Amino acid sequence: MMRTSIVVLLLLTSLRLAAHPAPTPAGRVVVTYLDSKLLHGNPGGENPRRRVSVYLPAGYDAQAQQRYPVLYYLHGFTWNDSLIFNQDGMKALLDQAIAAKQIRPFILVVPNEQTRFGGSWYVNSATNGPWADFTARELIAFIDKQFRTLAKPGSRGLAGHSMGGGGTLRLALAYPGTWAAAYALSPAFVGPHPSFLPGAGLPQALRATTSAEVQRSYPALATVSLARAFSPNPQHTPFGANLPGSLAADSVARRDAVLARWVLATPTYTLPIHPASLRQLRALAFDWGAQDEVQHIPSTCRNFSSLLTVYGIRHSAEEYEGTHGSRIMGPTGRLYQQVLPFFNKYLDFAP
Template structure:
């Protein structure tokens, strides 16, 4: 009887061990960010989930790339905010998805957000994801190096990035899922009337804006940092010594001055406006989905997400769009959340 119990314990431990994947971190130098004028570090970290059988098999795997939000990092996205490892282990164990590699690249910057956009000041952050990271993963891990086996997703700023890169690099990624995608277009708390622009005009240097973000809990300081980060990628200008960027709105005292040329530069980078120029790419995607919470903390997200979906619909681009009862992040994690029940099965279905 004792021997039988020992055997059963060994079998149980073997099952538990088999059902656990692991998260590793690796650093590499991103060629697309090297030699940038904004002082951004090209040495980048990746958090990589390897499925339970990775080390004991010779199998090649599909890859899901996960883009973090503003102020986030790869480790926060993978382990702290949503605990991807626990969700992935359980999804694979229960058959919600087959074994896959999941990669979260660190895209944090001095202003805490790259907005996944190529910039003459801060470096080429779109190329960093779609070229540097993908090539590094394909070279160093057993992937299926085919667009049909690559998925792209993200939350908030990362949702914006997923939609944007899905359009720009439809030859690299085939399935895209955006969770609560931020700043798809102007609206509500993200508008030209934002008090963040006034705060930027008053401070007019990176150090003071970063200090304000770190020391203040108010939305003005938050949006000042967000808008400055966006300016450095949407309207970079090295001749502006304070910000290395131009702003769509500046202030003379309490009076706003609008700059149509810069506004136009920003709108060209907004995913809502990009749709018009990427119709073949959007139609080539295997699957596209976005969702958002009805009780969002950021008022622009529900409105612009719906408008984005309506524009896709007007162009007859197949996609999924859904509003659910929740806020910016409270319904995403956990075994009853949308990552486990919607996002992971989505990629299981649409990746080869």
């Protein structure tokens, strides 16, 4: 009778546990600020005090001696670090991924590089300031000082979506030996394409005289943002940039010299100058949706993959069924299913 009671008790206990599974261990997000010396005094009026959101895995506080690899994640155009966590649900996704062993515990860092005109494009600009140096040098030094990181290139990864995906490829090319691996999601501005050279927003941008006029039109905002990044001219009013066209009485004329600067800034045209940079990576991957509504992305990604093959650079390039923003976040999205296992494989987790 006693034995039967014990068996019944154990059965009931197991049923209760099954009905109420243990909660997923939760990490926490720390919001901190970097007062950038590099961005201080930029002619474009961008705020040098930059917010940085940092995900710390469960156990970070309890295990005071443990150090962690770091994944730097770059957000897209008009987005920011806060939206990555509070709208895209990054924290819950990372908690779930670590609990499911998609990736071992790590730190994720998202800098806020939203600017007055939508985004830095993660490049050095005479108008906006040296955002590439900020990201690849100043931010990393700040994070390594503030948090218990494995402060070595082998334990450092770089990823991003859209503008951040293009930034991922551009920074990997420009700063060899900084990251072990890089993964770009739906990377924008990888190579030249008629849809944005000069782009649908050019006429509106040329006619605008104030920031408010540009902010009302997404295409115009993108045009001005790209110009401030890739054809900056701090003395040129009203936006501190040379736009890739000029207004005639009833038409818009292209300015080839400005367009050339935009083209030469793309990873497609930078790769032949710095192919050794990408060879230093342990792994390089990028992917994009076949139905991406940002028209230039599928074709420029395919072209960039072909060029990487020509230069003998090992990489993974995958086109999947999806749009620009679909299938990125969530447990069935690319970040969870592809990106995190990629970095779990290629980053050093040991001191």
